Structure formats: structure tokens, C-alpha cells
Amino acid sequence: MNALLTETQLEEFRTRAAEMPHPRELVIDLLRAIQNNCGWVPDEGVELAGEILGLSPVQVEEVATFYDKIFRQPVGRRVIHVCDSICCWSRGGEQVYGYLQEKLGIVPGGTTADGIFTLLPTCCLGACGEAPAMMIGLTTYGDLTKERINEILAQERQAALSPLPRGEG
Numbered sequence: 001m002n003a004l005l006t007e008t009q010l011e012e013f014r015t016r017a018a019e020m021p022h023p024r025e026l027v028i029d030l031l032r033a034i035q036n037n038c039g040w041v042p043d044e045g046v047e048l049a050g051e052i053l054g055l056s057p058v059q060v061e062e063v064a065t066f067y068d069k070i071f072r073q074p075v076g077r078r079v080i081h082v083c084d085s086i087c088c089w090s091r092g093g094e095q096v097y098g099y100l101q102e103k104l105g106i107v108p109g110g111t112t113a114d115g116i117f118t119l120l121p122t123c124c125l126g127a128c129g130e131a132p133a134m135m136i137g138l139t140t141y142g143d144l145t146k147e148r149i150n151e152i153l154a155q156e157r158q159a160a161l162s163p164l165p166r167g168e169g
């Protein structure tokens with residue numbers, strides 16, 4: 001596993017936390033930095049975040065488990081968040097979710113054998129006008145059809161296998 005934070009990041013977060021009246025506001029930034037380095041946030045990451053911000057591990061955990069883009073278990077290189085809120089549901093979201101499970105050969109919460117994709121449900125992505133929608137990394141994809149999903153998965157698989165830095169979860 002990579003270092004939770006680089007020396008530079010550690011110093012920056014410690015400096016910022018010391019200057020802020022409410023250092024806990026940094027908790028998401030800190031967890032995301034750890035996640036970008038490691039692919040997910042292990043227990044040691046929660047403990048480190050707490051130590052930097054003056055919070056208990058339980059206080060950090062409360063945020064980490066509330067925010068569904070922070071992963072407390074190992075995930076694939078690309079996490080597919082499929083919207084299961086009302087607009088998407090009423091416009092074929094369930095079929096999209098079913099197709100993704102069939103195509104990737106995994107159940108919700110699962111990761112493909114090659115370690116590339118993890119599939120998770122999520123609430124509204126703010127792309128209701130393009131429902132059904134899903135998000136991979138920082139990109140939201142709407143108007144999903146089987147053909148479009150096939151194209152997106154091929155493109156994301158290729159990007160995941162490239163030597164460029166990991167996309168944000």
C-alpha cells in the first residue's frame with residue numbers, strides 16, 4: 001500500500017489545521033487525499049486524520065461512513081456509482097443497474113476479478129434531466145443505454161489501465 005500521505009501533504013494539512021478555527025472542516029479533503037494515494041481509506045488513515053485534526057477516530061469515521069464517495073474497503077480502480085433516486089428509477093435506472101451487473105459479472109458492492117470496476121448505488125447525482133445516470137470518478141454520464149454503457153466501460157477500462165494517475169473515486 002502507498003503511504004497514506006506524502007511528507008508534503010502531511011506538512012500542508014498540519015499547517016492548515018493549525019491555522020483554522022474549526023480544523024474538522026478539513027476532514028473530507030484529508031480523507032480524499034488519503035484515498036487518492038491508497039485507493040481507499042484504511043483504519044490507519046482514519047486514525048491519522050483524527051490525529052491531524054484533533055478528532056477521535058470515531059468522529060472521523062462518522063464523516064467517512066456518511067459520505068458515500070469515501071471508501072472504507074478496497075475498491076476497484078474505477079467505482080461506478082449508479083443513481084437509484086426517483087428520476088433515474090422512473091426512466092430505466094433499474095435496467096441500467098441490472099445490465100451493469102450482468103455485463104461486469106458482479107453484484108452491487110462487488111469488484112470485477114481484474115480489479116478495475118466496483119459497482120455501487122448512490123442517491124441523486126444532480127443529472128435528473130439526463131436520467132438514467134451514473135458517475136465514474138468525477139465524470140457523470142447520463143442518457144444511459146446499453147450501447148452507451150458499453151462504450152463508457154471500454155473507455156474507462158482503457159483509462160484505468162493507462163499509466164496516468166488514478167482517477168478520483
Ligand code: FES
Pocket residue numbers: 083084085086087088089123124125126127128131132133
Ligand atoms: S434522480 Fe438520478 S440523477 Fe437525479
